[in-house]
Amino acid sequence: MSDQSATEAAYVVEGSEGDRWAIVVGLEVHVELATATKLFCACPNVFGDEPNTNVCPTCLGLPGSLPVLNRNAVELAMRIGRALRCTVEPSVFARKNYFYPDMPKDYQVSQYDKPINVDGELALPDGTVVGIERAHLEEDTGKNTHAGGGGRIHDADYSLIDYNRAGVPLVEIVSRPDIRTPDQARAYVAELRQLLVAIGASDARMEEASMRVDANVSVRPEGTTELGTRCEIKNLNSIRSLGRAIEYEARRQVDLLETGERVRQETRHWDEDGGRTRPGRSKEEAEDYRYFDEPDLVPVAPDEAWQAAVDANLPELPASRRARLAERAGRPTTDGGVALTVERDLDALAHAAMDAGGDPARVLTHVEHNVPVEAAGGLDPAQLADLVRLELDGALTATQAKTVLAEVIASGRPPADIAAERGFEAMDTSALEGTIDEIIAANPTEWDDYVHGDDARRGKLTGFFTGQVMKATKGQADGKVVNQLLGARRAAALAGE
Amino acid sequence: MSDPLDSARAIAAAVRSGSVSATEVLEAHLAGIAAHGDAIAAFNHVMVDEARAAAAAVDAAVARGDDPGPLAGVPIALKDNLCTRGVPTTCSSKILEGWRPPYDATVVQRVLAAGAVPVGKTNLDEFAMGSSTEHSAFGPTRNPWDLERVPGGSSGGSAAAVAAGFAPIALGSDTGGSIRQPASLCGVVGVKPTYGLVSRYGLVAFASSLDQIGPFATTVSDAADLLGVIAGHDPLDSTSIPDAAADLGPAVAAGRNGDLAGVRVGVIAELDGDGIDADVRAQLDAAARAIEDAGGHVATTSVPAVTYGLSAYYLIAPAEASSNLARYDGVRYGNRVEGATTGEMMDATRTAGFGDEVKRRIMLGTYALSAGYYDAYYGKAQRVRTLMQRDFAEAYASFDVLLAPTAPTVAFPFGAKDDPPTMYLSDVCTIPSNLAGHPAMSVPFGAGQDGLPVGVQVLAPTLGESVMFRVAAALEAAAPLVGRAPHAAPPIGGVR
Known part of the structure; x- marks a missing residue:
């Protein structure tokens, strides 16, 4: 955040009284890892198969089933961490408890207070450095399809659940709130995507949801340092949506604050067609996830040799x-x-x-x-x-x-x-000179204008004469040489006057 | 054939030698179940078809000249929280009534591969939460020693099945004493192995960090044989110990020969006082004397943290249970009660599907894990576990095994402990081993004044099964004869 003042100047939301507001954005990016099998069982990790075909007792959460950690998922998570200049730490899986039908066990196995990767950074092409707070492993949920009721669970006639995705390994990459413009947010996601593909960790396709981006957006008066209340924007299906959603959300928050209202901390969904964010559930009545260490798994502590191998194999x-x-x-x-x-x-x-x-x-x-x-x-x-x-x-x-x-x-x-x-022998200059002289002779008015007109006029006529030459030479003349020869003829004409 | 087939070892030897068929052994046991099963109500489901198929397979192997394995033709009862492929697995809960797992638990696979014949799924307190089997949704199991008394729990069905002669061996699970306490109340041997020695894959979880599967048997050597079959690393259980499972045979043989020379035995002072019945204390004293007679050194020792065991357990076990039992939401399997929304369906399903004791523990555990309470309850309870391990380690610096009652009382009448905290005290002697992850076993040692069996508990440090079985075998050899449970099926024997 050392370049804060410089970047804040780049994007400002103007208030009605001419007040200037800066935005603060942090991104949470979930990526599906490109492993052959799921995080805790041997089921194939494949997108697009027939529903509920890549399932077993473990990823269906059947009574008595137990998880076994996929070593390759740990390896890819470490690759991501090291590519983001994180420190790899001994980590522990925890259970995040909440009821939802796409979650077979009604808890998600995720890393909570001891994530595998901490304290990294990602440099954007424009030189901005965005801090990475953590990049941790967790399992994906199944996928609900709600029939009727506008596709939302609350009004649906019935719901179908596909558990093929349940247990697919994810890494959640959490940035620090170092992003100050919608462009930086877009660049961050583009850069991260490129990095993930380059290291072979994920195919990172937003359209297939193998990469999902949530944006935490808040605003504050320009030049101040205290963070405002943030909203988390979900349902961002493209890098373009991300930029639009941030712009919309920043404007919405500024309008609220300027009318004396406050920003409620909540999850909001981006409505692509409406070009706006809509409220989801309020985080102020946040669910209590009752995290505790997952007793069915043991801590993950990659030794130095493994870490060194990961580093050595990074492209x-x-x-x-x-x-x-x-x-x-x-x-x-x-x-x-x-x-x-x-x-x-x-x-x-x-x-x-x-x-x-x-x-x-x-x-x-x-x-x-x-x-x-x-x-x-x-x-x-x-x-x-x-x-x-x-x-x-x-x-x-x-x-x-x-x-x-x-x-x-x-x-x-x-x-x-x-x-x-193709006959693309470059024409020799003497042949070209003859052609140019013929064209000058055939267009005396234009030539007079070219010689005596102002720069703008001459510029236009340069195009005219070059076009004529190209036409006569069937495009074989070098435009630069034609330009030079025209200049030389003009100089001679002026000298002769 | 004249020797009585009164143990798994005798049955396996006879079947392997061809002197009796697995089918004959099975039919004799099925006849006993048919005659006495209703009175005891040990089984939720008798696996007649699967048992006959398994026995026939064993007989075919013997006929081919193949060895069917160390448990050849031995009938085995399986606690109904162990997954059995295609066979109902209910955990004695309405919420899982009718559910048939698509897979076998690792222990089930292993006993089948060893030639055992599964006779049925045994009753338990719902989801293994209880100490009397009274909390089964399908009604209680009765103690073969006195039909008006509980068999203990939660593995009451397995303990009663073995005590009643329905099977010489059984599997149970022990989260806070659920194998050892019913073993004590039913007069059989019950073992909770070191955490991680036996795979939990396919055991329907109650409290994952405490659950451990173990054997019931009528003899210490049968228990050792069964443990030998089920123990050992399983890649499907991440908490399974990589290289464990020692041969317990020599240790058992030494104990049976009354050889405890040089073995140091500490009697846990904190578990030998208030709250322990006089009958139980008398047998514990007798057991200590028997150990000295066999050449062991006995002294009283202190393990202070055991006094916090019960409190810590009733935070940790319900906390893990509240999460483990979340999946019974009506979405994928088991019973469903419809509702207007998904949330209402889940609420209605769980309200109707779980019994009171399960609900009580889910609420306790949910509370213990809640934001703002976690440190005071769950966090503190976890620190007690560390303390427990430290105090045990200090005791094991001076002793090879520790001795304690298994349960504070003999089998008690139905309804005698309706108040939950009073019931919870039934496990005060067994819970410390679960919190520490240590092995412990209950061995029958005499009876109380009213003729009901008493068990004594031998505790050992991590992977200390060998010395634990040695002491247990010596106690078994020295124990006063108490005979057979009055409501047991007649002994199997002289089949030919």
């Missing part, structure tokens, strides 16, 4: 990949193209093409704009390097290079061959 994280790519390509670390390339997992291709001698800046430009993600696997980095070399030698224009690259990707043939076939 390079997105932040580091961005920094490395940006530096090599001569762009700022926060560059959007760099972020996109890493997010698409195309940075390895870019580095390979650079290693093969391709100019880093041009290579990155092509990877960023001209390489479809799904086709990237078929592109030989050496050919990309060759292409960039042709381009820099002046043998291909940028436009031609793009066309050739598409064909290289489709056919796998060398760029030089494709360029030759």
